[in-house]
Amino acid sequence: MSGPSTTTVSVVVPHYELPHDLALVLTALELQDHPLHLLDVVVADDGSAQAPDPGERPYRVRVVAQADEGFRAAAARNLGAAASTGEVICFLDADTVPEPGYVSAVVRAVEAGADLVVGRRRHGDLAATSPDQLRRWLGSGDAGAAPREFEEPAWLLEAYERTDHLRSAGDDAYRFVISAVLSTTRALFERVGGFEESFTAYGGEDWELAHRCWLAGATFRHEPSAVAWHDGEDFAGRTDDDDARRSRNVEGLALARFVAGPATRGQPGGALVWDHPDVVVVLDDATADPADVVACVASLLAGSDAGVWLREGRVAELLDDPRVHVGEPPRAVLGRCRYRVDLDRPVVLAGATLAELAEVAPVAVGEHLLVRRTRDDHRADGADVLALDVAGVSADVPQEVDLQRAWGRADHQHEPRFQRPAHRSERTPFVATERPSASA
Incomplete structure (x- = not known):
């Protein structure tokens, strides 16, 4: 005793x-x-x-x-x-x-x-x-x-x-x-x-x-x-x-x-941006093509309460997005995020959101994307990594990204959800068939 x-x-x-x-x-x-x-x-x-x-x-x-x-x-x-x-x-x-x-x-x-x-x-x-x-x-x-x-x-x-x-x-x-x-x-x-x-x-x-x-x-x-x-x-x-x-x-x-988390902020991917995101992504972009970086960042932020820190940050100002930062994440941010992702090159996530992957973390998608739980990083008994192999879910290194073509593809066009009601105006919309002359 x-x-x-x-x-x-x-x-x-x-x-x-x-x-x-x-x-x-x-x-x-x-x-x-x-x-x-x-x-x-x-x-x-x-x-x-x-x-x-x-x-x-x-x-x-x-x-x-x-x-x-x-x-x-x-x-x-x-x-x-x-x-x-x-x-x-x-x-x-x-x-x-x-x-x-x-x-x-x-x-x-x-x-x-x-x-x-x-x-x-x-x-x-x-x-x-x-x-x-x-x-x-x-x-x-x-x-x-x-x-x-x-x-x-x-x-x-x-x-x-x-x-x-x-x-x-x-x-x-x-x-x-x-x-x-x-x-x-x-x-x-x-x-x-x-x-x-x-x-x-x-x-x-x-x-x-x-x-x-x-x-x-x-x-x-x-x-x-x-x-x-x-x-x-x-x-x-x-x-x-x-x-x-x-x-x-x-x-x-x-x-x-x-x-961070649904209990305090609702479901991820809402309209609000937080200084302390649920998922912190650190991307080494020093030698990456800027278009690849943009495609990667866009795919990771979509539908998720996430923040991305670019070590070099050459495209950060061009993106002008409050969720994209330059350098290393502050200690206060790392101490509050539930999930971490470290990338040595850009990848484009498709078929799932980063928030959805975080729900089953620790999880690996492909060879380059690993979503970890912050708590696991501080404990010797952290959970085993799940290698996700689901049809339609991928995290691949981008190949020859053309942003103008990717963002302006025909299949992105859609019919407007709302039409102007006819009773809103009795006037016939002006349609110019040719440029009117100055004397008209």
């Missing part, structure tokens, strides 16, 4: 104008059964009018603060993480009170191989609970001091059961991560770059972070024994339908900027 854990843990508590709730969280951290000398607590204040005072505690605690520039919980969490020292970072909202076994349950999950751990968030009415009452409830097991309990969100419970507590989750795993009870290894948090600080409204920043962690190859776990109590009902239970809809729209639009 192994000895007691020696893992150091930082608890980062983002806070804004919640002195009562913060006092409960700091009191609950005194009751943790993980060794308190291994605990490092950082209160990250988001510009409260009066800076919080954590008081004397049996663990290390300090306050870091940022200016009040609106809702900046993501930035506050990053600020707190940067000031912390633990091997594991536990993010606990200032209104989310951990049970005594919370930290140790997280540590056990990490020591068993998890990179990202989601605790169980329960809901209770803690508005009138004092620190002394909290000690009687959590420290002494006095049921009479326990708060009134609210229902847990059914959709989360179902998701954790369906995915074996995220062990069998897929690319949608990020949707079951909530920042109020989120923990990661420091190595993972620093590798992906922390929270995206452009989130300045409630919700979304936890899913965005979790999405990048997933693509980076992280192992997710939901740990039901890591229980923390949120003061109040779940968000859906404290808003009316209109408020909830407006909040979902704000969150959805913020997520769509950074999280």
Whole structure:
């Protein structure tokens, strides 16, 4: 049997104008059964009018603060993480009170191989609970001091059961991560770059972070024994339908900027172009014929949420397409795309869209086109490549491309879908049979 854990843990508590709730969280951290000398607590204040005072505690605690520039919980969490020292970072909202076994349950999950751990968030009415009452409830097991309990969100419970507590989750795993009870290894948090600080409204920043962690190859776990109590009902239970809809729209639009996929952007190939595409293509075009490059790019972008980076970029300005770039993809783009394609020469994809191939990735078409999953690139147990041999689907090196003929072929002509209704005008259209003279 192994000895007691020696893992150091930082608890980062983002806070804004919640002195009562913060006092409960700091009191609950005194009751943790993980060794308190291994605990490092950082209160990250988001510009409260009066800076919080954590008081004397049996663990290390300090306050870091940022200016009040609106809702900046993501930035506050990053600020707190940067000031912390633990091997594991536990993010606990200032209104989310951990049970005594919370930290140790997280540590056990990490020591068993998890990179990202989601605790169980329960809901209770803690508005009138004092620190002394909290000690009687959590420290002494006095049921009479326990708060009134609210229902847990059914959709989360179902998701954790369906995915074996995220062990069998897929690319949608990020949707079951909530920042109020989120923990990661420091190595993972620093590798992906922390929270995206452009989130300045409630919700979304936890899913965005979790999405990048997933693509980076992280192992997710939901740990039901890591229980923390949120003061109040779940968000859906404290808003009316209109408020909830407006909040979902704000969150959805913020997520769509950074999280690719049908769940956030609808089906690929829509009218909108995103800075962070679902599929990133890098094409070495240094010695390629410009017409071949154009034909390749056109075939890969058609019907897909994709972006193409040309290493040389000689035709990028001629294309004038916001999805075509020059050089190497930025780290922020590579960290958010679900799929990668690297080409050492142009190929023309026919018979399927790049988005359709991505659905069965990793997949190879012909000798030159390989669509990879970003997550697989970061994991030793990545999926085997499927060699696609389907009639009508090809990715061939272009031969003697003639763009004018290709784009102007007779079979591209079509009858207009709509005709001008006769009643729109009683005038006979003017048809010139010969150029009228100046004196006519």
